[in-house]
Amino acid sequence: MVLWHPPDAPWVNLNTNGAFSASTLEAGEGGLVRGSDGEHLRAFCAPVAASSSFEAELLALIRGLEMAMELSTHIWIELDSAALVSLLSSGHLGSADLRHHMALIRSMTSQRQVRFSHIYREGNRAADFLAGRGVIPLPLNTLIQSLRLGT
Template sequence: MVWQVQMFVQNSLANGRMKPKHRKGVQMRIAFPSHAGIRRSRPLVMPIKWIPPDEPWVKLNTNGAFFEETSKAGGGRIVQDHAGKVLAAFATPLEAHSAFEAEHLVIHHGLVIASEFRLTIWVESDAAQTVRLLNGPDWGPAHLCRIMALLANHKCNFTIRASFIHREGNKPTYLAKMGLNGVDFQRMNGCSLPRHLKAMARLDEMGVPNLRIQEED
């Protein structure tokens, strides 16, 4: 900033707009602060975009939830085609003892429904460890063996791929909360979705991303 002021003064003197008497007694110097300023963290904004599957695949987005205080679990899943059209959506309570177990169980139920539309299914979840297990040969912890056996059977019968998506782009997060607080299995389609989910699905069809905001490390 100081050098900019100096350049302004020099240019003004050169073109005659400022006379030497105008800067009489004025000294140009830099004043350094006595202590380092506090650098405040700034939020980082990342666009999260839902990518439709290639035809003839369908995409199954899932989310499982577990509330320790009540030991209740719930899950939600939504099935969409290559154009982003919602083929089916579900919210249901689950018999699970952790969020990790709920994540795997909701994928199993989602694959059963998604297979009504295609046998090529792209699973998408915001649980990174669940995605790694689904893509790999391991079965994970012992308490997941029953569910992993069911998923292994699905992998034999269907063509399955799995990928991670941040929570901000995963619509079933809201359906999982409905399942957590509900008592019955609820099946929906594109017309009967809750209004805010219908709006999210429409934005997906239009290619509009969601925003993920996190504090800078």
Template structure:
């Protein structure tokens, strides 16, 4: 048996959570390997309505560290908002893998990963999920927008005006075509 790979055009978009659940989309961004970095999160209910969010200017760090800080802060915002059934979605498979696997105590992000795991272990249900960037557009915008703020975390009571078209697209089920590699056994 051989495995073959082929690219398949696939429609990707944001999907609302089931009734009774909330969804937080998270993203981190850095300019360069250790450049100006930020994170952004958007929390929405099953109708796709904004219920919270934040931007965080992190100073300078790597993209993976920005993603992890976004997840950490996002879990805190969701908990404070009273969410007890949460889907946390990110476009970083690496961040999800780091959270899921046992981390060497000498890993450079071990302390932050342990803090994330403690937040997940609180008295609630948290499902971590991967999405592609096309399904994470609002969080992607917020993470990049975070760099216009001074250093620090800023909770947002309402979505910035310039992101409302993305939220509207998400609620309407707008998709973007992405070529995804699919493996098949032959």
């Protein structure tokens, strides 16, 4: 069983995910920031203009970083995309069509203590749920009820 575990203080944890439908070309982003005692500090989900699931993942990470940076200088980022974690850890900027996103992420994280790690989809369920809801936006009260029920 794969579970999410809170970070040690003073770290905050950022889990993000992107969703992309090749059939409809719709994309969404989602994520949440949690503190060292596991409390939810920030969450988001929204549609995004992305041309691939990888770009949706990058856009979700940028949005999540904006939120996490308001809360801490120590950010532990967990992603269920092993390819993205590998790229972020390598120092490379990736393919030409995504370099501007990667350069922005590098700039955002340059003055912070940041860890990147892979988490299996089962441990990233909350961010996965939010990203899926970003593709098809729901009214806020419906989204909150769905989060409470875990559906």
